Amino acid sequence: MPDSNEPQVVWHEHAVTRDDRERSNGHRGCVVWLTGLSGCGKSTVANLVDHRLYQRGVRSYVLDGDNVRHGLNATPRMLAERYGQAFAERFGLGFSQQDREENIRRVGEVAKLLCDIGLVTLTAFVSPYRRDRDAIRAGMAAGDFLEVFVDASLAVCESRDPKGFYKQARAGKIKDFTGVHTPYEPPENPELVLDANNSPPELLADRVVQLLIETGKIR
């Protein structure tokens, strides 16, 4: 896609293609996008799936909302330590709606890259806004994006509160917390809905692996 209006940006064809890599891996690349409230079990399920796939010889990786915040999408305070205040203010990502949108956009771009590498890419982000998730789906080939709704009620998530976030949000120590202050928009047509109110994460992980088999991503 050469772009005549931005002469410093030219598209390069890579010598080794995604097809080559997938053939060599023995499975397809894809993005399994887990979405749901904080505490619903996204990261737990993603890591269980990652481990099951590893045992099957499938190449996979977990992109985790919390972890990405230490590097690619560092907060202003983290960036300030290394790059100075002006840089941190310009490029650091906070938790406003716009900053969350950019957080998810960047993660989506990295997930697409990992998909191109041929990995089964598991992402575990609250990603509360339908528009942000749909934008990632729209930027990928049909079938490459598998949206998985990890469906646990706010009451269940808040009663678990594994990281104490809900307690802090209710006490006003965390602002803009999804489910407490800002809405969560469930997917309208996800590839899979996991009932995370009652089922153990091991069972939910099995269902994700099953989805990958049924959609022909892995054998």
Add this chain to the structure above:
Amino acid sequence: MPDSNEPQVVWHEHAVTRDDRERSNGHRGCVVWLTGLSGCGKSTVANLVDHRLYQRGVRSYVLDGDNVRHGLNATPRMLAERYGQAFAERFGLGFSQQDREENIRRVGEVAKLLCDIGLVTLTAFVSPYRRDRDAIRAGMAAGDFLEVFVDASLAVCESRDPKGFYKQARAGKIKDFTGVHTPYEPPENPELVLDANNSPPELLADRVVQLLIETGKIR
């Protein structure tokens, strides 16, 4: 690395470790950071190395300055089409020194991620500033970052001018072009210097593969 001051950011241990992936791959992950003037041959060498590694069964990937600009580090104009003007102005990356710094910072973070996945990660960016490259090295474990200076003189790069950038820069149609308007700072202690004035890219690619063998990344 829990961070008590940013309660929404918590470090997760991944169930499958980098060691696990490297054992399974049969080689180490690392970042081979190619740096040099536009037209020196970085992308050509990177793609040749990628192809040689593929043929050896080594898992590798090329991160390319130009390609990344279509996704993760999209320019304001590209973002505006999809996300609107306000978003694009806040998050789009141009070609100012500060924006280039953020461009390289993000690429460095993605490269670190691919290294953690266990890939031999080849990056092909002008990355003209020593400070930016050193910041990436400083953020990685010793030995994971291999800096390769693709050394061709400005005269040679300008005479090749494969994309016509130098001609446009001299005509004032591209601003802030490295070597023409802004400096290129060569590495002081690179792991490898490639003489790209005279040697064909195939020979330079062989030398990179040799470096990977000598440093024990691959067999």
